[in-house]
Amino acid sequence: MGVAIACHDVWKSYRIYHQRSHTLKEKVLSRRNVFEEFWALRGIDLAVPEGATMGIIGANGSGKSTLLKTMARILTPNKGSVMVNGSVSPLLELGTGFHPELTGRENVFMACSVLGQKRRDVEDRYDQISAFAEIESFMDIPVKNYSSGMYARLAFAVAISVEPEILIIDEVLSVGDESFQIRCYQRLEELRAQGRTIVLVSHSLPTISGMCTEAAWVDHGEIREVGTTDDVVAGYVAAVHNEAAEFTEQAEQHPAGKRYGSGQAEITDVSFVDGDGQEVSSFRTGDPLTMRLAYRAHAVDDELVCGIGVLRAENLAYLFGQNTVQAGVPLPRNEGTVEFTLPSLPLLKGEYVVNVVLHDRSGRHIYDCHDRKYWFSVVENSTMPIEGGMMHVTGEWSAWTSPVSA
Amino acid sequence: MIDALVVVSRATLREPDGSLSGRFRSEGTVAAPGSQDRLAGSLRSVATSTVQAASRLGPPPQQGWVRRFLAAFAELWAARELTGNLVRRDLKVRHRGTFLGMLWSLTTPLLIVGLYYFIFKFIIKAAVAQDLPRPDGQAVPFAVYFFCGLSIWNLFATGVSASTSSVIGSGYLLNKVYFPRSVLPIASVLSALVTFGFEFAVLVFITLIAVGPPSIYVLWVPVIVAVVFLQAVGLALLLSAVTVYLRDMVHFIGIFMQVWFWSTPVIYSLIYVARESPAALNLLKANPMTGAVVSFRNVVVLNNPPALKLLAYGAACAVVMAVMGTTVFARSQRRFSEIV
Numbered sequence: 001m002g003v004a005i006a007c008h009d010v011w012k013s014y015r016i017y018h019q020r021s022h023t024l025k026e027k028v029l030s031r032r033n034v035f036e037e038f039w040a041l042r043g044i045d046l047a048v049p050e051g052a053t054m055g056i057i058g059a060n061g062s063g064k065s066t067l068l069k070t071m072a073r074i075l076t077p078n079k080g081s082v083m084v085n086g087s088v089s090p091l092l093e094l095g096t097g098f099h100p101e102l103t104g105r106e107n108v109f110m111a112c113s114v115l116g117q118k119r120r121d122v123e124d125r126y127d128q129i130s131a132f133a134e135i136e137s138f139m140d141i142p143v144k145n146y147s148s149g150m151y152a153r154l155a156f157a158v159a160i161s162v163e164p165e166i167l168i169i170d171e172v173l174s175v176g177d178e179s180f181q182i183r184c185y186q187r188l189e190e191l192r193a194q195g196r197t198i199v200l201v202s203h204s205l206p207t208i209s210g211m212c213t214e215a216a217w218v219d220h221g222e223i224r225e226v227g228t229t230d231d232v233v234a235g236y237v238a239a240v241h242n243e244a245a246e247f248t249e250q251a252e253q254h255p256a257g258k259r260y261g262s263g264q265a266e267i268t269d270v271s272f273v274d275g276d277g278q279e280v281s282s283f284r285t286g287d288p289l290t291m292r293l294a295y296r297a298h299a300v301d302d303e304l305v306c307g308i309g310v311l312r313a314e315n316l317a318y319l320f321g322q323n324t325v326q327a328g329v330p331l332p333r334n335e336g337t338v339e340f341t342l343p344s345l346p347l348l349k350g351e352y353v354v355n356v357v358l359h360d361r362s363g364r365h366i367y368d369c370h371d372r373k374y375w376f377s378v379v380e381n382s383t384m385p386i387e388g389g390m391m392h393v394t395g396e397w398s399a400w401t402s403p404v405s406a
Numbered sequence: 407m408i409d410a411l412v413v414v415s416r417a418t419l420r421e422p423d424g425s426l427s428g429r430f431r432s433e434g435t436v437a438a439p440g441s442q443d444r445l446a447g448s449l450r451s452v453a454t455s456t457v458q459a460a461s462r463l464g465p466p467p468q469q470g471w472v473r474r475f476l477a478a479f480a481e482l483w484a485a486r487e488l489t490g491n492l493v494r495r496d497l498k499v500r501h502r503g504t505f506l507g508m509l510w511s512l513t514t515p516l517l518i519v520g521l522y523y524f525i526f527k528f529i530i531k532a533a534v535a536q537d538l539p540r541p542d543g544q545a546v547p548f549a550v551y552f553f554c555g556l557s558i559w560n561l562f563a564t565g566v567s568a569s570t571s572s573v574i575g576s577g578y579l580l581n582k583v584y585f586p587r588s589v590l591p592i593a594s595v596l597s598a599l600v601t602f603g604f605e606f607a608v609l610v611f612i613t614l615i616a617v618g619p620p621s622i623y624v625l626w627v628p629v630i631v632a633v634v635f636l637q638a639v640g641l642a643l644l645l646s647a648v649t650v651y652l653r654d655m656v657h658f659i660g661i662f663m664q665v666w667f668w669s670t671p672v673i674y675s676l677i678y679v680a681r682e683s684p685a686a687l688n689l690l691k692a693n694p695m696t697g698a699v700v701s702f703r704n705v706v707v708l709n710n711p712p713a714l715k716l717l718a719y720g721a722a723c724a725v726v727m728a729v730m731g732t733t734v735f736a737r738s739q740r741r742f743s744e745i746v
Contacts, residue, residue: 014744069743073584076740088584096582101499110495113488114583142502 002085004166004197005048005071010080012041012066012221040066041077042221048166048214050085053188053198055212055229057205057236063221064201065170068092071199072168086165086197089115093170095155100144104135104154107143111158125161133157156180160187167191171202185211209233209349209380234379237351238282265297265304265358265367272376283345284381285392290341293356297334300367302360304331306338312390313351313375319390325361346392349380478736481586488585492593496568497600511601512608515560519553522673534674537703538710544618546707553612555672557605558630558702562638562695563663565598569642570649570659577746587739588732591642599635613707621709626701630712633721634698640727643735650738650745670695676713691716694723 015035040063048054048071058064069075070082072090097114098107108129112122130136133153135146143151160183167188188211192198202208208215208229215232217225224239225232271279275288283289297304307323324331324338331338354376357369384392482489501507526534526548535551569591573580576590606627613620649655670693671679680687690696697716704710 074581074743090583092582097579099495099499101502102495106495106498110491113491114579114585116583116585119487 002050003047003083004050004052004085005046005199006081006083007044007046007067007071008081008083010041010044010067010070010077010082011039012063012070012075012077013037013039040221041070043080044070044218044221044223046216046223046226048197048199050197051192051195052214053192053200053212055208055215056199056201056218057203057208057215057233058218058224059240062218064218066221067218068168068170068199068201084166087116088166088168089117089162089164090168091115091159091162091170092168094152094159098143098151098155101142103142104130104133104139104146107154108139108158111155112162115158115162116164117162121163122161129154129157129161132161152180156184160184163191163194164196166197166199168199169201171204171207205233205237206350230380230382234282237377237379238280259368259370259373261358261366261368263368264299265295267293267295267356267358267368267370269294270354270356270370270374272374281376283347283376283378285346285348285378286344286381286384288341288343289345289376290339291354291356293338293340295331295336295338295358295368297358297367300333300360302362302365304333304367305359305361305363306331307355307357307359307363308340309355309357310347311353311355311372313353316353316372317390319347319352321355323363345378347378348387348390348392349378350390351375351377475732478586478588482588482592485586485589489589489593489596492589493597493600496593496597508604512604515553515556515605516608519549519556522552523549526673532678534678536678537675538677538708540618540707540709541621542618542709546617550609550612550616550707551703552673554609554703554707555699557602557609558634558699559667559670559672559695560605561598561602561631562634562698563667564601565595565635565638566641566645567659567663568598569594569638570645571656572642573646573650573742574653574656574746580743580746587742588643588735591646591735592639594646595635595638595642598638599631602631609706617707618709620706623705623709623711626705626712630698630702630705630717633717633724634695636724636728637694637698637720640724640729640731643731644727647731647735647738650742666693666695669693670699672699676700691719694720694727696720 014037016038017035044063044067046067056064056067066075068090069092070077071084072088072092073082073084074090074092095111097111099110102110105126108126109119109122113119130139133150133156135150135154138146138150143154146154169188188198188200198211200208200211212229214227215229216223217232217236225235269292271292272281272283273290273292274280274283291308293306293308295304295306303325305323305325307321309321310319311317312319322340329338352375353372354374355369355371356374358367359365359369360367380386497508501510504510506513526532535546535548537546537551540546572590572594573587579585580587610620645655645659669690671690676687676690676696679690697713697718697720701712701714701717704712
């Protein structure tokens with residue numbers, strides 16, 4: 001297989017003008033424009049193999065979109081080269097090339113030709129597009145008279161009708177309601193099955209993990225990592241969490257953190273430990289996970305109890321909670337360390353937040369509670385079968401032929 | 407240098423320390439632009455399961471300007487459907503929703519002809535339109551004479567002035583998709599050409615009724631139109647690119663075209679100027695549009711041969727303008743999407 005897109009040492013800078021002179025008067029009066037040079041891409045080397053679906057991830061302002069626009073030839077690099085083998089359609093927004101005065105039908109042809117589609121192909125697909133948008137009877141009125149929903153459906157139908165050899169998609173496509181997104185992903189799946197190359201930028205790691213075979217992580221205008229999606233996403237998540245951990249430490253010094261309680265005992269340290277005893281923040285399903293918690297008690301007259309709760313980050317679904325009373329484990333009175341070990345992590349791919357709390361035997365008197373302050377992520381374990389939901393449970397299936405009723 | 411030839415296969419890639427690596431890391435160095443070892447191509451990215459030679463990914467070979475020009479032309483040709491759609495959109499949008507619709511593109515020049523007819527018939531009363539006699543002795547009314555010159559002038563003037571803001575008016579497209587940027591000014595000139603087509607049809611019809619049948623010289627029309635078209639495209643490319651960097655152009659172009667209009671024998675004949683003001687005649691002959699307008703009138707309504715020398719000069723100017731326009735446009739277009 002060949003290479004669909006090859007970026008070779010691509011550098012791209014923007015000039016951030018403090019005062020841009022657009023008029024003659026300004027040009028004459030101020031000889032020089034005042035600007036700062038900002039390097040959005042710093043020597044990107046990246047090859048997208050033919051037929052691959054590559055996701056590009058990175059923080060805001062890391063250069064993802066610039067890289068995408070460079071691949072789509074919308075931006076020209078200052079230095080380096082971008083080679084593209086095949087026709088490219090960039091989908092950076094819905095409704096590119098639409099004109100409000102033109103009718104739906106005219107806009108379909110206009111937008112498709114802007115996206116580099118041949119008129120003959122568009123004619124073949126026209127009925128499909130109008131049917132998909134569910135506005136067949138409105139195709140001959142100007143789109144300025146459309147409702148915003150009709151407009152969006154038509155724009156979307158056009159966007160997913162394109163059949164270039166290489167499709168470049170910014171996350172704008174992830175706007176729209178759920179049914180849009182599902183159809184969008186179905187369509188991308190079709191295109192991928194046809195062997196077309198897809199480059200996708202998204203903030204949503206689940207989207208990237210679900211769609212892409214490969215991923216590239218862009219950080220401050222450089223490629224930090226390229227490889228299989230799971231590897232790159234895991235690396236990215238770990239790095240983000242490390243940054244977040246630093247942030248948490250800072251937050252701890254502020255009383256405004258999500259922390260409350262009487263202060264008679266305090267949680268001094270919380271960490272997640274893997275099977276090798278290393279502190280990490282990213283685990284695979286089925287791996288051992290230990291939560292380690294250090295505390296100090298000052299003036300506790302009742303029994304000291306430690307509890308933990310685990311929630312799914314995206315919807316804060318409370319997955320499980322346990323404490324030392326239930327387990328019958330007494331805690332040392334003044335200072336100590338508690339560990340909660342899961343020999344085989346049952347959680348599936350995703351992000352999780354953890355509550356830790358110290359309280360009395362009844363649970364009514366809270367000494368120290370760190371509410372949703374710690375988090376870890378779980379990545380797919382390629383040795384395990386893919387499951388739905390949030391948890392891995394053990395169960396058994398059986399099946400037999402029903403006896404034929406007489 | 408070894409890196410440049412790294413053949414990446416996931417299962418066998420080893421880190422420098424010899425351990426098997428599950429991930430590929432690009433070097434990620436902050437080399438200064440231009441550093442030699444980067445040029446050598448420390449390309450370590452890529453492909454999970456495919457095996458690729460890095461040499462395929464090297465910078466493309468430098469091309470000569472002839473090849474670049476041909477490539478640009480091929481690209482433009484490939485975008486002909488887009489160009490056609492832009493022209494169609496231009497024409498549709500301009501007149502959609504108005505009562506007269508497409509007829510407006512004819513009404514405007516006809517109203518102007520009426521206005522000037524009134525001025526020169528009742529106020530100024532100078533024989534500005536005295537020109538070569540028709541061989542068949544038919545008199546050419548001033549209105550027809552003027553309309554003829556005005557139609558070919560309008561092809562040039564509307565094409566150029568509409569194209570001036572064609573690039574800055576398309577920022578929404580430039581930022582979202584790639585296409586040869588020169589499509590924009592060219593589409594503006596092409597839509598002026600379509601409008602000219604209507605005007606020309608009306609002109610021929612009026613001439614047949616009010617004056618008489620044309621002569622064999624009318625076959626020169628395509629040549630003359632081609633010269634005007636090329637001039638307009640050249641200027642359109644130049645001005646649309648300059649306007650991106652200097653927006654004053656939009657205001658300037660109106661007055662500029664007014665001056666040019668009065669410097670071209672549209673409303674008066676070259677013969678009238680030669681008689682009244684020989685000094686101005688040389689100035690007029692330096693105007694690249696003079697030859698086209700005079701020749702167009704000669705072959706369409708006056709049944710006379712074209713002003714060959716002037717037309718040839720106009721054609722030469724057209725080539726120069728086209729080359730200049732193309733060069734300036736090609737050099738500046740790479741930053742259009744950032745500035746617009």
